[in-house]
Amino acid sequence: MDNPVLDVALQEEALATKSDQAIVVLSGNPNVSTTETDALEINENIVDLDEKEPEHPLNWPLWRKWSIISCTALMFMLVNLGTITIVPAVPRVLEEFHVTNELHSTLLVSIWELGEVFGPFLVGPLSEIYGRMPVYHVGNILFILCLTGGALSTNMSTLIAFRFLCGLFVCSVTLGPSIVGDLFRKED
Template sequence: MTDYVRYILVGLRKIVFPTLTIVPTAPQILQEFNPHSKIDQTLLVTIWELGEGIGPIFIAPLSEKFGRLPVFHIGNILALCCLVASAMSVNMSMLIAFWFLTGCCLSILTLGPAIVGDLFHVEQTGRSMALVMGTQMIAHFISPVDGAHIAQSLG
C-alpha cells in the first residue's frame, strides 16, 4: 500500500467522521439555538448530504484541470475551516450554512476513488477501492457512537 493511499484512508476517517456525529447531538444543538421552524431542525442533519451532492460538480472538473493533489489538499483544508466555523457558529443559520459548505468542500469523497484508479492496475483496483470505501463506511458507523459519547460527557 502506498503512502498516498494511507493518506486517503486517514483523510476519510478524519473528514467523513463529523457527518453523522451531529445526529446524537442534534437535540442539544436545537435546544441551544432555539430554531424558529421545523425546517431548521431537518436541515441541521440533512444539509451535509446536499453539499456532498453539489461539491463533486466542481471538484471533479477542477481535479482534471489542476491535478488531483492540489484540489485534494485545498478541498480538505477548506472543509476543515468550515468545520471549525460551524463549531463556532452563533446561530442556527450560520451553523447550517457552514455545515453545507463543509459537505461541498469534501474532496476525499470525490477524488478518493479516482486516485485509487490512477494508482493501481486494473487487477488491484477492486481490493484497493474496497479498502478506501470500507474505511469511509466504518467512519459512518462509529461517528454516531462517538457523537453520543461527546454529547453525554461534554454537553
C-alpha cells in the same frame, strides 16, 4: 509497428505548414488532435508521462502508494463521521440557539449531504485541470475552515450554511476512486 507515435518533427512540420492534408494520429495520444481543417494541434497543458518513468504514479513503490491510500481512506472515514456526529447533539444545538422549528433539526443533519451532491461537479473537473493533489489539499483546508466556522457559529442559519459548505468541500469522497485509479493498474 507495435505503438506508432507521431514524432515531434512531424508535429512541428504540421504546425508550420497547417496544410489541408489529413494527418492521421495512430497513437491515440490525448495530447495530439486534429481540427476540422486537419491541421495538428498540441495541447501543452497535458502532462504525458511514459509508463516506464519513475515519476509516473504507477511506478511508485508500494509503501508510497499504500500510504497515500491509507491517508485517503482515513480522511474518508473522518468525513463520514463528520456527517453523522451531530445527530446526538441536535436537541442540545436547538436548545442552545433557541430554535423550536423541526425543519432546522432536519436541515442540520441533511444539508451536509446536499453539499456532497454538488461538490463532485466542482471538485472532479478541477482535479482534471489542476491535478488531484492541489485540489485535494485546497479542498481539505476549506473543509477544515468550514468545520471551524460551524463550531464558532452564533446562530442556526450560520451553522447550517457552514455544514452545507463542509459537504461541498469534501474532496476525499470525490477524489478517492480517482486516486486509486491513478496509483494502480487494472491488473493490480
